[in-house]
Amino acid sequence: MKFGKTTIDQISEIWITLHERAHIELGHFSILEGVPTFYLVSKSGRSQVQEPDLPPELWDKVERCLELQADHEALEEMLGTMQTADWAELHVITSSIAAVMVAIEKIDAQNQNPSETHPKAATRIFQLLGHVSDMWSIGACLNGAALPDERRIRAFSKEVILPAYFDAIEQARANDATSFLDDLGDPSVFFADISNAKLGHWDQLQTRGAQEWAELKEANEQILPLVYKYQVKNRTSI
Template structure:
């Protein structure tokens, strides 16, 4: 298991460097801890970072996908069968987890939070490294209390988004099956983190719900065919996106049928596989889920009260706080 973690870590580093050449990632070392739990924590030590990962992390990820591919409703999908290899799904889940950790570094979350370490799973201080009490006076600690309590969750969503962007890469008319595999692998990793919280009978203090993270993820996926046109408009200073840069309506609808909608049902089936009834309930009805995404796209704060699903409502709460955080982050 140690070799698997080391090899995947090195692949994630290369992936990050190739797709994000504008940012120089400080030295990051992997330390595999002898523990059979699902645990991950990144720690800053002077000018370098140490990523602590329990040996059991890869075992739990592999077990999830071994169970999933044996589950007939999961592989049958909802009208779109899902033929996947468990080792590839496990690889994608673990790469995304590593990319997520690297994003905490790039986004400067350590200085902003005033923390020496950021944990992705509960009870990680059992590794015997820095605890959250070992804090500097980060600028976030000077925020109003109602913002300060939610800041770690906002930062998790930021790292989620940017890590997913790196793993999923740019939109293409090819490779939609592989894209579906990567999206569902990310959803599975998010569920494992939430399940780790539940097993310790403690509410997560620093992470959003898995359904909230999946809501943001699939919201990003629905936008993927439009991102290139949106970036071009921004770079050229245009007031609106050029319609000629947008894929055809038929192509966008085909993408939704082949990728976005199946990924929602993949997440629903995964929640059943991991026996996470709360995650399934938080995802909500598919019609409500995608209506919530449509509402969220409007970016109108006065309409966010109309959101129906639990994940969407938590996302809305955090995105409003995140907007208030941007001046603090820009000032760093």
């Protein structure tokens, strides 16, 4: 996807549109039939999902998993691969997406009843930056290209990933999104969590964002077959 001179506000709007479109394309509305859901911000109180095809202990995780799925679809579409992306542009896009997540969390924080329908912004940004930091391997897998060397990977981290992380911190501070700052963690802990997540060392994750990501990732494995089932149903009914 090419962005050229697109403004940060426009990038944020594209992100929201792609996220909502992903909910439709992945058949999420069919899964949650009868449950009013997928507001941009959380709705109050407990999840109302009762999905007979899943163990009851997973029910309160379904909506949050579907949110992460929609995020993932949208960010794959927006970010492309490291080989094809302009790094400065990639930094702006990543920061703009993170800004939407922080803004949603800020609005959610004013909600009197803690919600179970949306993951924490820190969790969504953990997935986002984890994906961005993996982009060289995605490019190599898709195009059969050689993996970039250490120096290039470090440069990518310095020019894209770290600035995007600090932009999110800056935005949260400016908006007093204190819960987000607590959940995201300091840079050393946050990036150690990204490495541990990649290595599958989930029991060593320390930040709340990374821990929720791991909890939902595990639940997602059981929820995905349901998504495929409804996707097939949707396709055959068109």
